[in-house]
Amino acid sequence: MKLWQKIFLTTLALVIIVVNVSSIVLLSNNHRLAIEREQQSALSRHSYLVADIKNAIIYTQLVERRVELDNDDVTDIAREVLGGWRSDSTMAATLFKDGKKIYTVNKQPAKAEYEILGEPDYASRIVEVDDETYLLIVSTTELNGEDYRLVSSFDITTTYELFSADFNQVRAVGIVSALLVAGILLLLVRTLLRPLRNLSGTTRQIASGDLDKRVTIKGNDEVSDVARSLNTMADSIEHNVGELEKLAESRKVFIGNLAHEMKTPLTSILGFADILRIKRQITDDERIEYSGVIVGETKRLQSLSSKLMELLSLGNMQLTLEDIDIRALSTTIEVTFQPVFARSGISFVSDVDEVVIKGDDELIKSLFYNLIDNSVKASPQGGTVTFSSTVTPQQVKLSVTDEGSGISEDQIPLLTEPFFMLDKARTRKHGGAGLGLALCAEIARAHGTELIITSSPGAGTCVSVSFAREVENA
Amino acid sequence: MPAHILIVEDDENISHMIEATLSIGGYTSEIAADGEAALSAILNNNYDLVLLDIMLPKLDGFTVFERKGNKEVPVIFLTAMGDIPSKVKGLKMGAEDYIVKPFEAVELLARVEVVLRRSLPGLPLLNYLNIVVDLEGHLVTVEGKVVDLTPKEFDLLTFFIKNIDIALTRERLLAVVWGYGYAGETRTVDTHVQQLRKKLGLHDNLITIPRLGYRLESA
Known part of the structure; x- marks a missing residue:
């Protein structure tokens, strides 16, 4: 069952019960009071009747100066007194002596009459005879020294009819008001629960993939609290999904680039190898050229694969942080690159302070080897590559600067994208795959820092990495 | 006279490889290393066939194909993109064929031969x-x-x-x-x-x- 149905039905049932019970209690109470009033009035009329008969007997005794009256006299007197009430149809009365009827005025429900006669002394009861309701009273009276019993009955049908009419009316009003309440309640519950329906509708939409759907928040009730939480949840889901999609997209681009980067050397390798295989006559020059390309392109694939492995392993690599002496690093670079510098006629200038940084030795070496390598490749014959440091109390900034052709500002962010090549032909000639700076950026990230690249066309390029300084313990 | 073919390919090794392959088939060829060079070469010369790479500097192969306009020259797309949609796109544009890198020399020659025979129906x-x-x-x-x-x-x-x-x-x-x-x-x-x-x-x-x-x- 739906919530609105539950609320509707329980509230409706409650309202109906409360209204009916209270009106019935009220009605019954009124009825009881009315009956009591009838009883009071009946009792006083009964007493009046008795007193009337007694007075008539005393009057007769006084008038006739007889103390002793005989039974017939008493009967006559009673008949006369009671007969005087004949015109009052609301009552009837019967006088008994020794269980025998002496006189009846108006008609009484006979059966009830004898029943109540059996009661001792004084009694009253309500009986129903043929859709009529009577109040019967019996009392014992001493008349002329003898015991008589007077039974009077009063028609109180009207009181009962009034009650049942009232009851019917209350019932009708109850049904009408119940219908009215039901209608209002239905409207009210539906209106109050509308935000909940919107909520569930929106939730369903979000669940089915419309991640940009949000619940419209109105008011400040519990439902809008839930709506707010839901919106917050949807925000974070949308954000996360967006991130995942971006990640998946960049993976796709990465793999696409990788495939392309692999296919290019593979095309040359397969093509030249096939020529070597199928051509009948091959000159020495051709053989040397073709196999040279094959070897070169294979080396490129090899470098691509090792750079890739490095790049991939960086993600889940545990850094071994140790003190790295920058002077020593500079010397190592100089020694390692000596043949390269000599071949390209490049002068290497080391301008570093006597300073120590925390880092993973292997990775830091790889980082600067790559940066120096890039600088060498970018430099013109006879250019200068500078490795310098700037030390502040907070950090050590290490920079590699070249005198190459530089690049425009809008291309700087692209430099660290995997497979981005400024000059494809040049990069490939040097056996590059466009992964060097991406790798450097990853290493910097692993050390909690980043590459800062500054360059402008014609003014060379400077790549810097800043490392936080450890507080020296004196 | 042997068929003269334009090779549009930005990778130097690949363009030389294609050149060498075509020479085995007895064709002469020229190389254009980017889209713009390719376009002006196509518009200013009469080639028997163009081998057109898609991923090119300056203008991509599809654009070069579009810009050549009414210049009547058969084109074979030559690309590392092996996906069906770009293949369909290339052929829909009116290219004669579509070769996915890497390829064997004989395959290239065979495709070139088929296209040339279609467009130069001499020599029965x-x-x-x-x-x-x-x-x-x-x-x-x-x-x-x-x-x-x-x-x-x-x-x-x-x-x-x-x-x-x-x-x-x-x-x-x-x-x-x-x-x-x-x-x-x-x-x-x-x-x-x-x-x-x-x-x-x-x-x-x-x-x-x-x-x-x-x-x-x-x-």
Whole structure:
């Protein structure tokens, strides 16, 4: 069952019960009071009747100066007194002596009459005879020294009819008001629960993939609290999904680039190898050229694969942080690159302070080897590559600067994208795959820092990495 | 005059490789290394065929194809993008064929040959030594005398003559003559080659290359 149905039905049932019970209690109470009033009035009329008969007997005794009256006299007197009430149809009365009827005025429900006669002394009861309701009273009276019993009955049908009419009316009003309440309640519950329906509708939409759907928040009730939480949840889901999609997209681009980067050397390798295989006559020059390309392109694939492995392993690599002496690093670079510098006629200038940084030795070496390598490749014959440091109390900034052709500002962010090549032909000639700076950026990230690249066309390029300084313990 | 082909390819090694491959087929070629150079070369010269890479600096291959406008020249797209949509796009634009990198030299030659034959419908006769192959009449004559060849033998001979001095693998021959669905039965190729040798007296010219296949050598 739906919530609105539950609320509707329980509230409706409650309202109906409360209204009916209270009106019935009220009605019954009124009825009881009315009956009591009838009883009071009946009792006083009964007493009046008795007193009337007694007075008539005393009057007769006084008038006739007889103390002793005989039974017939008493009967006559009673008949006369009671007969005087004949015109009052609301009552009837019967006088008994020794269980025998002496006189009846108006008609009484006979059966009830004898029943109540059996009661001792004084009694009253309500009986129903043929859709009529009577109040019967019996009392014992001493008349002329003898015991008589007077039974009077009063028609109180009207009181009962009034009650049942009232009851019917209350019932009708109850049904009408119940219908009215039901209608209002239905409207009210539906209106109050509308935000909940919107909520569930929106939730369903979000669940089915419309991640940009949000619940419209109105008011400040519990439902809008839930709506707010839901919106917050949807925000974070949308954000996360967006991130995942971006990640998946960049993976796709990465793999696409990788495939392309692999296919290019593979095309040359397969093509030249096939020529070597199928051509009948091959000159020495051709053989040397073709196999040279094959070897070169294979080396490129090899470098691509090792750079890739490095790049991939960086993600889940545990850094071994140790003190790295920058002077020593500079010397190592100089020694390692000596043949390269000599071949390209490049002068290497080391301008570093006597300073120590925390880092993973292997990775830091790889980082600067790559940066120096890039600088060498970018430099013109006879250019200068500078490795310098700037030390502040907070950090050590290490920079590699070249005198190459530089690049425009809008291309700087692209430099660290995997497979981005400024000059494809040049990069490939040097056996590059466009992964060097991406790798450097990853290493910097692993050390909690980043590459800062500054360059402008014609003014060379400077790549810097800043490392936080450890507080020296004196 | 041999067909003159424009190679549009930004990777130097690949363009040289294609050049060398085409020279085996007896074609001459020129190289354009980017989209703009390719476009001006296409518009200013009359090539028999353009081999057009798609991922190019400056203008991509599809754009070059669009911009060449009404210039009538058959184009084969040559690309590392092996996905079906770009293949369909290339062919829909009106390219003659689409070759996915990497490819074998013979495959390139075969595709080039097909396209050239479609656009240059001359030369219904092939000559090799004293053998004349009439491609339209489906007739082979040796010194004027008709030699009875089965259709497969005819196709095989034609392919050999078109690829003089090129070693052809059994797989390649199967693919070309019997179709790609007929993979596996390389013995079939051997039987037909023997028939060709016997019927046309090619024992010394149609030679077996161990572990590879066959080659019809020029005299």
